[in-house]
Structure formats: C-alpha cells, structure tokens
Amino acid sequence: MYEPAPASRPMRADAQRNYASLLNTARVAVSERGTDIVLEDIAKSAGVAIGTLYRHFPTRQDLLEAVFLDETNELRARAEALASAPVPFDALMSWLRLQMDFAAFGRSMGAVIMAAKHVPGTRIYEANKAMHEAGAVLLQRAQVAGEIRPDVHMLDVIRLVYGIALVNEHASDPDGANRMLDLVIAGIRTKPSRD
Amino acid sequence: MYEPAPASRPMRADAQRNYASLLNTARVAVSERGTDIVLEDIAKSAGVAIGTLYRHFPTRQDLLEAVFLDETNELRARAEALASAPVPFDALMSWLRLQMDFAAFGRSMGAVIMAAKHVPGTRIYEANKAMHEAGAVLLQRAQVAGEIRPDVHMLDVIRLVYGIALVNEHASDPDGANRMLDLVIAGIRTKPSRD
DNA sequence: ACCTGAACACCGTTCAAGT
DNA sequence: ACCTGAACACCGTTCAAGT
Numbered sequence: 407m408y409e410p411a412p413a414s415r416p417m418r419a420d421a422q423r424n425y426a427s428l429l430n431t432a433r434v435a436v437s438e439r440g441t442d443i444v445l446e447d448i449a450k451s452a453g454v455a456i457g458t459l460y461r462h463f464p465t466r467q468d469l470l471e472a473v474f475l476d477e478t479n480e481l482r483a484r485a486e487a488l489a490s491a492p493v494p495f496d497a498l499m500s501w502l503r504l505q506m507d508f509a510a511f512g513r514s515m516g517a518v519i520m521a522a523k524h525v526p527g528t529r530i531y532e533a534n535k536a537m538h539e540a541g542a543v544l545l546q547r548a549q550v551a552g553e554i555r556p557d558v559h560m561l562d563v564i565r566l567v568y569g570i571a572l573v574n575e576h577a578s579d580p581d582g583a584n585r586m587l588d589l590v591i592a593g594i595r596t597k598p599s600r601d
Numbered sequence: 602m603y604e605p606a607p608a609s610r611p612m613r614a615d616a617q618r619n620y621a622s623l624l625n626t627a628r629v630a631v632s633e634r635g636t637d638i639v640l641e642d643i644a645k646s647a648g649v650a651i652g653t654l655y656r657h658f659p660t661r662q663d664l665l666e667a668v669f670l671d672e673t674n675e676l677r678a679r680a681e682a683l684a685s686a687p688v689p690f691d692a693l694m695s696w697l698r699l700q701m702d703f704a705a706f707g708r709s710m711g712a713v714i715m716a717a718k719h720v721p722g723t724r725i726y727e728a729n730k731a732m733h734e735a736g737a738v739l740l741q742r743a744q745v746a747g748e749i750r751p752d753v754h755m756l757d758v759i760r761l762v763y764g765i766a767l768v769n770e771h772a773s774d775p776d777g778a779n780r781m782l783d784l785v786i787a788g789i790r791t792k793p794s795r796d
Numbered sequence: 797a798c799c800t801g802a803a804c805a806c807c808g809t810t811c812a813a814g815t
Numbered sequence: 816a817c818c819t820g821a822a823c824a825c826c827g828t829t830c831a832a833g834t
Contacts, residue, residue, distance in 0.1 A: 417797090417798095418797060418798065420798075420799085421797075421798060421799090424798090424799085444825090444826065444827090445826080445827065445828090446825095446826065446827080454799075454800090455799065455800045455801055456800085456801075456827090456828085457798095457799065457800060457801070457828095457829080457830080458798080458799055458800075460827095460828070460829080461798070461799080466827085516768065517767075520768055520771065520772070521771060524773065555787075558784070559780065561777075562777060562780050562781050562784060563784070565765075565768045565769075565777070565781065566761075566764070566765070566768075566781055566784065566785075568764075568768050569761070569763075569764025569765055569767055569768045569781075570760075570761070570764055572712075572764055572767050572768065573711065573715055573760045573761075573763050573764045573767065574760075576715065576716060577715070578719065582756075582757060582760070585754065585757050586757050586760065586761055586764075589753070589757060589758070589761065589785060589788040589789060590761075590784060590785065590788055591788070592750075592787070592788040592789075593784040593785055593786070593787040593788025593789075594784060594787075594788075612816090612817095613816060613817065615817075615818085616816075616817060616818090619817090619818085639806090639807065639808090640807080640808065640809090641806095641807065641808080649818075649819090650818065650819045650820055651808090651809085651819085651820075652809095652810080652811080652817095652818065652819060652820070653817080653818055653819075655808095655809070655810080656817070656818080661808085
C-alpha cells in the first residue's frame with residue numbers, strides 16, 4: 407500500500423522495514439489516541455531508536471502527514487468511484503459524510519492537513535490536490551444537475567467539514583456534528599431541502 | 602473591569618495585584634502570539650514567580666479561560682445591545698461577524714471555550730451560558746421575522762463560527778473565512794439570499 | 797547508508813522554605 | 816495567606832560513535 411517517497415536511490419532493506427514499522431505504529435497510535443502521540447513511544451513500539459524515527463521523519467508534522475496520506479488517497483479513490491453514481495447530489499452527500507468520518511476517525515486530520523506546507527511536489531500536497539480535484543468533480547456534477555449553487559468552492563466545503571470535526575472533537579453532543587453538517591449542506595444547495 | 606472569583610474571603614492586596622498583573626500579561630500575550638504561551642514567561646513578565654501563577658491559575662486552561670472570560674462578556678453585551686436593533690436579521694448577522702472577529706483575534710478562543718469543563722457554577726460556564734442566551738434572543742427575533750429557519754440552534758451556529766476561525770487560523774486565503782461564513786448563513790436562512 | 801542512545805534543551809508542575 | 820525559586824518530570828531534538 408504505502409511506500410516511502412520515490413527517493414533518488416532505493417532505501418536499504420532494513421531502512422525500509424524501519425520506515426514501514428514506524429509508519430504502521432504511528433497509524434495505529436493516532437487512530438487510537440489521536441495526534442498527541444509521544445514520539446519516543448512510537449519509536450520504542452516500532453522497535454527502533456528515537457534517532458531512526460527522526461531520520462525518516464524530520465518533524466512531527468512529517469510523520470503525521472505520512473499517517474494521513476493514506477486516508478487522503480482513500481478519499482480520492484472514493485470520490486472517483488462516486489463520480490459514476492446515478493444521482494450526482496447523493497454522491498456528493500455520501501462523500502461529504504465520508505470526509506466527516508475520516509476527519510473524526512483520524513482525530514485532527516483536518517488540522518494536520520491544514521498545517522501542511524503548501525509546497526507543490528510534496529507528497530501530501532499532491533495527494534491533497536488529487537483528492538480535491540476528485541471531489542470537485544462530484545461538486546460540479548451536482549451543480550450541473552442544478553442541486554448545488556454554482557458559486558460554491560469545493561475547498562471551502564471541505565474546510566467547513568474539517569472545522570465541524572475539530573469543534574466536535576471533545577463534544578458531548580454526539581448529534582451536533584450531523585446537525586452542523588446539515589446546515590452547511592443547506593447552505594450550498596440551490597433549493598431549500600424538500601424532504 | 603475584571604475581578605477575581607467571588608472568594609469566600611477577600612484576597613490580600615498583593616495577591617490581588619499579582620492576579621491582575623498575571624491576567625493582563627496573559628491577555629496581551631495571547632492577543633499577540635496566540636494560546637501557545639509559555640507560562641514561565643508570563644510569570645516573569647508579570648513580575649512574579651512561577652509558583653504564584655500556579656497558585657492563581659492551577660492549570661493552563663484556567664488561565665486561558667480567564668483571558669477569554671472578558672471577551673465572552675463583551676460578546677454577551679454586544680448581543681444585548683443588538684437585541685433592540687431595527688432589523689432582526691441584520692442584528693444577527695452583525696453579531697455573527699463579531700463572533701468571527703473575536704474568535705480570530707483571540708486566536709483559538711473557540712478551542713479554549715470548547716475545552717472548558719461544562720460545569721455549572723464555573724465562571725466561564727455561566728458567562729458562556731449568558732452569552733448564548735443573549736445570542737439566542739437575536740436568533741429568535743430573526744426567526745420570528747421569518748428570515749431564519751425555525752429549527753436552527755444558536756449553539757450549532759456559534760460552533761460553526763468557531764470551526765471556521767480554527768481552520769482559517771493559518772490560512773493563506775484571507776477571504777476564505779468570509780466565504781465560509783456566507784455559506785453557513787445561507788444554510789440557516791429560510792429563503793435564498795435575495796441580493 | 798543507516799542505526800543507536802546518551803546528552804541537551806525546553807517547559808510544565810510541585811513543594812519546602814520563606815515572609 | 817501568599818510568594819519564591821530550586822527541583823523534578825516529561826518530552827522533543829541533536830549528534831558523536833558505532834555497524
């Protein structure tokens with residue numbers, strides 16, 4: 407599934423194993439306890455020294471981005487799959503709810519993505535761009551179908567979803583996030599909800 | 602303006618001065634550099650030892666809540682003032698934009714408020730409750746006027762505003778927050794925007 | 797080329813001793 | 816009753832020494 411950045415030269419076998427071990431450990435830790443992971447613990451669990459973690463992931467942000475890269479790709483794939491769904495509006499809705507689930511599952515996935523350097527060529531940048539483009543197709547189909555206002559930007563909608571995930575991270579009201587998403591959806595529709 | 606919690610017995614004069622100095626220092630620091638303040642620095646700038654800071658504010662959260670308590674009260678006062686404005690819808694809009702400004706100015710004010718313990722009797726809890734109630738009046742007036750959907754909760758809207766402020770904290774696009782707020786506003790209106 | 801882990805730095809938090 | 820600041824703890828980050 408995941409392979410390290412297309413380096414100039416291939417990585418040594420043990421380095422490759424360490425990289426994968428670190429990433430998998432971090433992935434599990436983030437999904438279980440959120441982004442407040444202790445790097446020393448990650449290294450220990452992965453069976454390597456702390457220096458090795460830093461060699462592969464120079465900053466905490468780098469590690470977190472690697473963790474969420476898979477999810478970003480997954481979301482792109484889901485968008486691509488939904489692009490041929492029969493009802494454009496429903497496809498968009500499904501995808502937005504999927505975004506919410508991922509953002510909530512991965513804890514502050516939105517925060518990490520937003521903190522990512524906007525540098526073309528970066529893996530996270532390209533993955534994100536591809537995801538947005540795939541999402542934009544869904545949006546556009548729903549716009550052509552006359553269901554969504556033509557002046558809406560996909561990026562704004564995604565960020566709103568991230569925002570909803572963020573403010574509901576420690577929320578007591580489990581239904582609040584859904585109500586908030588419904589408000590956003592109502593905001594991007596051309597006609598008021600007819601159900 | 603701000604006075605410490607209504608203690609069982611009044612505070613000693615020097616304690617009162619230290620409390621005020623710490624709070625003012627923190628307020629300035631937060632407004633300048635955000636909530637990532639170094640407590641040791643705050644104490645030093647306030648002219649007291651670190652132990653004194655901890656005596657008055659047992660946790661970082663306590664200090665931050667004290668910082669944002671004033672802003673919460675200010676927003677309540679603004680809502681109360683707007684309650685007699687001629688056009689209910691416009692009053693609500695003004696207040697929501699005010700919320701955005703405050704959340705942005707105070708950096709992660711929303712995050713701090715959301716992390717606050719929901720314990721009745723707490724100063725921050727009561728201040729927040731009062732603010733929400735004052736805001737709810739604005740919402741209700743606009744609902745009675747037929748401008749806002751009757752099923753909208755003020756709390757959801759405020760949280761959405763916090764979410765917008767959060768995801769735009771390090772954003773490059775300075776207009777994004779306004780577009781996102783416009784989407785939310787469109788979502789709570791009964792009729793599509795007529796301008 | 798990569799790994800190890802001791803060493804350093806930074807910052808939060810406590811608490812014995814002072815006034 | 817409150818203040819001081821040394822002491823401890825925790826965790827991030829670096830880098831000389833190893834393979």
